[in-house]
Structure formats: C-alpha cells, structure tokens
Amino acid sequence: MDTGTLALFVGHATAALVQGQLAEQGFGDLRFSHGYVFQHLIDEEPTVGELAAHLAMTQQGASKAVAELERPTASASPMLPTPGSAASD
Template sequence: MPVEPRDLDLGTLALFVGSAAASAVQEELAAQGFTGLRVSHGYVFQHLVEEPRTIGELAVRMEVTQQAASKVVAELEGLEYVERVPDPRDARIRRVRLTGRGREAVAAARRARAAQEDRLAERGGRERVEACRALLAELLAELGGAGAVRRREVRPPR
C-alpha cells in the first residue's frame, strides 16, 4: 500500500526513498557475490574511487578518528574490496586503494542503480523521474549539500 505523499515532509520522504533504494542495491550486490557490503561502506568507497588515500586522509575526509577509519579499512580488506599498498613516492607510507573486486563492486552498484531507475521510469515515466531528479538536485543545492556531492565528501547521516 503506497504512502500518502502528504503524510511525510519532503526531506523524510527523500531519506526513506534513498534508504530503500540503497537496501535494494545492497541486496542485488549480494546476489551477484559482492557479500559483506553495507551502505556505510559506500562512504569509504567514494573517497577511493579517484585515487588511493592514507588512513589519515580517509579519517579527515570521513570526519572520524584514524582508529575508526582503520577499522573499516581492515573490514573491507578482509572482504577483499580494498588493499593497502606502498606510496610510490615514499614506501614508508601505506595507501588504501580499491582492489579489482572493489572496482567491480562499484561498477555493479552503478549498474544496479541504473536498472532500478529504469524500472521506476517504466512505471512512472522518464519525464517524471527526470523532474523528480531535477527537484531533488535543486533542493540539495538549496540545503547546502551539493558541494559535498561534487567533492565526493558525503557523510553518513548522524
């Protein structure tokens, strides 16, 4: 049974839609063999997509302690999504980078989100999906969140 649109404010509705969409993508990834991933891991992956980072850099970008960053990296290492490698300029420094499996998981998540959006467009029409996207992007900018998205510095909700 659908939710009555006026029962929820726009921010809460967008949060719930995003959460449901992320859970569906997570299930799709697990079905493809990318197990152990949580939505929170995406907040780490966003910082590693473009280049490897040190634990300290990750901690600063994620606004967590180095211990917290190290813990999630160790977890992702155990799942073989990331690895620590020597810095090419200074072998004493270790950088965290996505493994081939990590990059495959990112690509699979992108495909799953695209397929999800295609299903929504089939149901409600591409124009409505694009209008919804445009409105949400405007609201994100209005609320000051667009810069973090562009810089790949989105933090998990607190």
C-alpha cells in the first residue's frame, strides 16, 4: 500500500473516531462537512458572504450550512453577522 492511500485511510478512521466521540457527547447531528465551516469560525466571525468566499461556494450554500448549525437540534455555533446588522458593526 502506498503512503497516500495509507494517509487517506488514517484520515477517514480519525474522522470516524472524532464523529463517534461527538455523537457520544450529544453532537450526533454534526456532519463531516461542518468541520470546514468551523475552521473559519475559530479566529474570526465572518459574514455569510465572507464564509462563502473562504469555502469557495455560493452564499446560498454557506447560508444553508450555517442554518444547519443554528437549528435547535444542531450543535451550538455562533450566529454569523450579516452586513448592516448590529452584530456586524
């Protein structure tokens, strides 16, 4: 087995382990793709438009991802400020 394939398998196993641990702690509704969103919320509070640019996706797609995280059953995530809102000032 080549190194690249081994790294792929290790990455998938690690992701499965982390998702399993999150589920045990009550965050079972988080998906692998939510990790890409969280990466951009660690050091800053981007608007949905900025988040979309960081993720190379449409604003509609970024809005959907944020909405999934804001659902009451989803894990807590900070509200992203929108241009003109009090939070963005």
